[in-house]
Amino acid sequence: xxxxxxxGEDGITSDILYCAFRLLPKSTTALYNCCLRTACFPRxxxxxxxxxxxxxxxxxxxxxAKYRLISLISTLAEVLEKVLMNRIMHHMHSHNxxxxxxxxxxxxxxxxxAVMDLQHYAQMSMEExxxxxxxxxxxxxxxxxxxxxxxxxxxxxxxxxxxxxxxxGSYFNGRSAVLILNTRKEEKDDKxxxxxxxxxxxxxxxxxx
Numbered sequence: 001x002x003x004x005x006x007x008g009e010d011g012i013t014s015d016i017l018y019c020a021f022r023l024l025p026k027s028t029t030a031l032y033n034c035c036l037r038t039a040c041f042p043r044x045x046x047x048x049x050x051x052x053x054x055x056x057x058x059x060x061x062x063x064x065a066k067y068r069l070i071s072l073i074s075t076l077a078e079v080l081e082k083v084l085m086n087r088i089m090h091h092m093h094s095h096n097x098x099x100x101x102x103x104x105x106x107x108x109x110x111x112x113x114a115v116m117d118l119q120h121y122a123q124m125s126m127e128e129x130x131x132x133x134x135x136x137x138x139x140x141x142x143x144x145x146x147x148x149x150x151x152x153x154x155x156x157x158x159x160x161x162x163x164x165x166x167x168x169g170s171y172f173n174g175r176s177a178v179l180i181l182n183t184r185k186e187e188k189d190d191k192x193x194x195x196x197x198x199x200x201x202x203x204x205x206x207x208x209x
Contacts, residue, residue, distance in 0.1 A: 008074035017075050039166035045077035050179040097158050148172040
């Protein structure tokens with residue numbers, strides 16, 4: 001865990017959690033094993049603190065999109081997230097269900113590998129006298145618009161272990177985000193997306209106290 005990263009609502013930093021683990025390794029491990037065994041993501045760890053930061057060069061803009069929203073969640077929750085993701089990715093790789101063209105979230109690959117593959121394909125095609133066309137898509141707010149039922153459907157289709165599937169369901173259920181701006185505090189439930197859309201906070205950001 002990044003020691004410089006700000007903690008979530010509970011104020012527990014990675015240093016504090018690490019010290020707790022060194023003092024109580026069995027208890028800390030048992031806590032996370034219990035979450036995995038019962039497929040329960042603690043509700044108290046599902047609230048994110050939203051910090052709005054104005055994007056560089058857009059200080060004078062009146063568009064609410066000038067804000068970049070930083071989502072701070074509990075360090076305890078981040079550890080459980082990592083455990084969950086590692087186990088899901090292990091299942092995906094061990095059963096070879098991911099596309100060979102997937103470079104993101106894949107060990108030993110990066111965007112450089114994707115560019116090299118593209119370059120090789122284009123070079124081979126041109127040497128064979130073929131035309132090469134490239135279409136690049138930039139999906140705006142892709143993480144904001146992630147649809148949770150679709151993720152669960154994909155996990156089920158890929159035969160994800162039931163315990164991990166149920167833990168994902170628990171992770172998605174009952175999430176909320178809190179925005180604190182000056183003297184105002186507003187909380188929103190987000191039922192279908194991983195991160196709250198920026199539009200959720202438009203009214204508060206446009207009319208701060």
